[in-house]
Amino acid sequence: MDRASTLTASLPHWLQGRPLPDALPTDEERMALVHELADLNWRAGNGGPFAALVVDTASGELIAAGVNVVLASGLSSAHAEVVALSLAQTTLGTWDLATDRELELVVNWRPCAMCYGATIWSGVRRLVIAGSGPECEELTGFDEGPMRDDWRQQLEARGISVTTDVLREAALRTFAAYGASTSTVYNARRD
Amino acid sequence: MDRASTLTASLPHWLQGRPLPDALPTDEERMALVHELADLNWRAGNGGPFAALVVDTASGELIAAGVNVVLASGLSSAHAEVVALSLAQTTLGTWDLATDRELELVVNWRPCAMCYGATIWSGVRRLVIAGSGPECEELTGFDEGPMRDDWRQQLEARGISVTTDVLREAALRTFAAYGASTSTVYNARRD
Numbered sequence: 001m002d003r004a005s006t007l008t009a010s011l012p013h014w015l016q017g018r019p020l021p022d023a024l025p026t027d028e029e030r031m032a033l034v035h036e037l038a039d040l041n042w043r044a045g046n047g048g049p050f051a052a053l054v055v056d057t058a059s060g061e062l063i064a065a066g067v068n069v070v071l072a073s074g075l076s077s078a079h080a081e082v083v084a085l086s087l088a089q090t091t092l093g094t095w096d097l098a099t100d101r102e103l104e105l106v107v108n109w110r111p112c113a114m115c116y117g118a119t120i121w122s123g124v125r126r127l128v129i130a131g132s133g134p135e136c137e138e139l140t141g142f143d144e145g146p147m148r149d150d151w152r153q154q155l156e157a158r159g160i161s162v163t164t165d166v167l168r169e170a171a172l173r174t175f176a177a178y179g180a181s182t183s184t185v186y187n188a189r190r191d
Numbered sequence: 192m193d194r195a196s197t198l199t200a201s202l203p204h205w206l207q208g209r210p211l212p213d214a215l216p217t218d219e220e221r222m223a224l225v226h227e228l229a230d231l232n233w234r235a236g237n238g239g240p241f242a243a244l245v246v247d248t249a250s251g252e253l254i255a256a257g258v259n260v261v262l263a264s265g266l267s268s269a270h271a272e273v274v275a276l277s278l279a280q281t282t283l284g285t286w287d288l289a290t291d292r293e294l295e296l297v298v299n300w301r302p303c304a305m306c307y308g309a310t311i312w313s314g315v316r317r318l319v320i321a322g323s324g325p326e327c328e329e330l331t332g333f334d335e336g337p338m339r340d341d342w343r344q345q346l347e348a349r350g351i352s353v354t355t356d357v358l359r360e361a362a363l364r365t366f367a368a369y370g371a372s373t374s375t376v377y378n379a380r381r382d
Binding site: 001002003004005006007008009010011015016020022061062063064065070071073074075076077078082083085086087088089090091093094095096097112113114115116117118120121122123143145146147148150151154158 | 192253264
């Protein structure tokens with residue numbers, strides 16, 4: 001067997017060719033772009049209905065935009081958060097986003113168990129989410145994994161503030177549309 | 192700013208050029224290779240003292256070998272487990288390792304919070320570790336992140352069995368050697 005020695009994941013062509021704003025001043029503008037990309041993403045068949053941005057909290061500069069490309073890349077770890085954080089690190093040339101300015105991760109629901117850890121290791125200082133709770137799992141069928149009840153306090157203890165309920169209803173509309181489709185739910189085990 | 196649109200991580204050259212066995216019949220043989228690669232890895236400066244294999248549980252066929260390349264790749268998510276799982280998925284051409292045979296992840300300590308989730312999403316059916324507990328954090332200085340107390344039961348509820356304490360003392364020797372060095376501990380925030 002020829003074993004692979006490189007892993008790679010790319011943004012879908014529709015997103016690579018899409019003009020994105022240089023800056024998104026408000027939380028609502030940031031989340032509106034997340035929702036737009038999340039909805040386009042599952043309809044294009046790249047992966048689940050999830051998108052994430054890395055943004056400079058103060059200036060609103062858009063550093064990276066990611067979407068879930070589990071299906072397109074063939075990698076189960078290629079969730080929107082991991083993609084956005086990795087692209088930001090690639091662009092900035094460092095594994096540590098806790099640089100001289102505060103960067104944040106904006107995503108359309110509370111990260112899953114894996115992306116929760118990825119957020120902590122990335123160096124972002126703020127997590128902005130459209131919501132948390134069982135609605136995402138209920139509407140989409142995705143398993144979000146075993147999370148601690150004190151997930152938010154654990155982030156804050158590590159210097160990551162959490163802002164929630166930004167354009168929450170729009171997130172639920174995307175999940176509901178996805179759930180009503182015949183898209184692949186890529187929980188391992190295909191159960 | 193030119194934003195990156197592709198993320199990539201590669202095995203270090205010393206590992207790409209290293210002949211690896213086609214099969215590792217026993218847990219001890221699997222873990223011995225993990226320990227060897229983990230020790231070589233931090234000494235080469237690629238990342239932390241961690242390595243992981245994806246192996247066919249029944250036959251021992253070696254599907255993928257990964258090491259931590261956070262420093263070499265510039266990606267905070269490039270832990271050994273994510274690298275090994277992603278390389279296995281690349282080689283096999285699927286995001287779901289729960290195929291017609293049972294595959295397992297072999298790693299030299301209980302996965303961190305991120306890799307714990309990555310293990311669940313990968314489709315592996317068994318997790319083989321050298322140990323768990325505070326010794327890794329104490330010896331290396333790495334934060335392993337917020338884990339649930341019932342982490343093992345949560346895996347088993349998702350069809351992933353756990354085998355622990357395989358060549359445990361050798362893992363601690365690697366961590367102790369790393370901890371006594373001046374290597375970079377890449378917890379975010381450089382704290």
